[in-house]
Amino acid sequence: MSMEKSKRRLVRLAIIGTGGMARTHAKSFQAIRGAKLVAIAEPDIGRRTAFALEFGVPAAFASTRELLARADFDAVSIVTPDAFHAETSIACLRAGKHVLCEKPLALNHRDALRMVKAARAAGTINMVNFSYRNWPCIHAVAELIARGDLGTIVHVEANYLQTWLTSKVWGDWHTTPAWLWRLSKRHGSNGVLGDIGVHIVDFATYPVGGIRKVYAQLKAFPKAPRDRIGEYVLDANDSAVLNVEFANGALGTIHTTRWSSGHANRLFLKISGTKGAVEIDSERSVDSFRLCAGKDLDAVKWTEVKAKPTPNIYQRFITSIRTGRQDQPDFARGAAVQQVLDACFASDAADRPVRLKARR
Ligand SMILES: NC(=O)c1ccc[n+]([C@@H]2O[C@H](COP(=O)([O-])OP(=O)(O)OC[C@H]3O[C@@H](n4cnc5c(N)ncnc54)[C@H](O)[C@@H]3O)[C@@H](O)[C@H]2O)c1
Structure with missing residues (x-):
């Protein structure tokens, strides 16, 4: 097949789980020439019907099992709540599908490694949706550090902040299932650390390198009478502070809260x-970053540096399928981040620093 033809080759997609984030997946795939959404799986009949109608999806099923048995497609986006990522991904990989799985890849490192193994056995494309890799600034910073422009990295500050527990910026969390399951361990959530901590750990370690030691404190603050709303026990952490040492010896603090x-x-x-030094602040810009280096060091002067555009993860996924070349972030990367999260839980439980066995 010529390069031009392979660039356009039809990729038939399915989406599993059609809640809030699935809309971003559907819109992003529909913006890619030759990527066609042909089926969905979603247990909730209301959401299933509305989604199929809105995005013109011809086949809609109540479960992954039915989807795999009855639909013909090449690749799948898994956008279920976190607890279903591992088994759903493994079932799809065993059926020979290319898989883009939402973050966090799994609920623990062991499950993440099972997913990596299934992906290797399938030999299909596997990616995890660390969506802030869509921002040009992070790739530019990673390249600058890899070139040695900042010298040896010694200190890192990273945070990911949200306000939905103190505001209605994204609706009322007290009555919204998509926010309530994120607050409940029984509903398979690893709290703010598993939900968005996973993003900021990826964001910091992608340019700097892996983490070899972590001392974590996690907290779930009181937020409802008896810490419960209906079926949801509100016991998952909603604030996390990590003191870390990177593999190269740099020290860092990473924190996240709702x-x-x-x-x-x-x-x-x-x-x-x-x-x-470099600084990224998403509230200022995600297409550029600030740099203080070279002749500006003595004047402590910061310069805004524009980054070149980058393909988003949906585009990378489709390109990987078409070319057969696995892009990043893959399942192995998702598992490496998961290992840091496991170490954070162990550290918090024991109230002491924890060393990581392997790094990537
Ligand atoms: N990458 C990002 O920036 C980003 C942003 C938001 C959410 N997410 C991730 O996307 C996933 C979904 O989050 P959301 O906010 O859309 O949640 P949501 O609750 O709005 O949607 C989840 C949907 O999955 C369905 N579902 C539940 N169990 C299922 C199963 N076994 N098979 C198929 N469907 C099932 C639910 O009925 C619901 O419609 C989560 O893992 C979340 O972490 C990622």
Whole structure:
């Protein structure tokens, strides 16, 4: 097949789980020439019907099992709540599908490794939706650090702040299932750390490298009478502070919370090296970053640096399928981040630093 033809080759997609985030998947795939949404699986009949109608999907099923048995497609996006990512991905990989799975890849490192193994056995494309990789600034910063422009990295500050527990910025969490399951361990949530901590750990370690030691404190603050609303026990952490040591010896703090009034969805990353520093603040720009290095060091002057555009993860996934070349972030990367999260839970439970066995 010529390069031009392979660029356009039809990729037939299914989406599993059609709640809030699935809309982003559907819209993003529909914006890609030759990517066609042909089927969905969703247990809730109301959401299933409305989604199929809105996005013109010809086949809609109540379960993954039915979807795999009855629909003809090449690739799948898994957008269920976190607890279903591992088994759903493994079932789809065993059926020979390419899989884009939502973050967090799994609920623990062991399950994430089972997913990596299934992906290797299938030999299909596998990616995890660390969606802030869609921002040009993070790739530009990773390249600059890899070139050595900041010297040796010594210090990192990273945070991811949301406010939906103190505001109605994204609706009323007290009555919205998509927010309530995120607050409940029994509903398969690993709290703010599993939900968005996973993003900020990826965001910090992608340019700086892996983490070899972590000391974590996690908290679930009181938010409802008897910490319960209906079937939801509100016991999952909603604030997390990590003190970390990176594989290269750099020290860092990473924190995340759902209680940060005034910030709907802010990612911040400052990386300091022996020759300079960079800063990303998503509330300022995601297409550029600030740099203080070289002749600007003595004047402590910061310059805004524009980053070149980057394909989003949906585009990377389709391109990988068409070319057969696995792009990042893949399941192995998702598992590596999951390992850091496991270490955070172990550290919090034991109230001591925990060393990680392997890093990537
Ligand atoms: N990458 C990102 O930036 C980003 C942003 C938001 C959400 N997410 C992730 O997307 C996933 C879904 O989040 P959401 O906010 O859309 O949640 P949601 O609750 O709005 O939607 C989940 C949907 O999955 C359905 N579902 C439940 N069990 C299922 C099963 N076994 N098979 C098929 N469907 C099932 C539910 O009925 C619901 O419609 C989560 O894992 C979340 O972490 C990622």
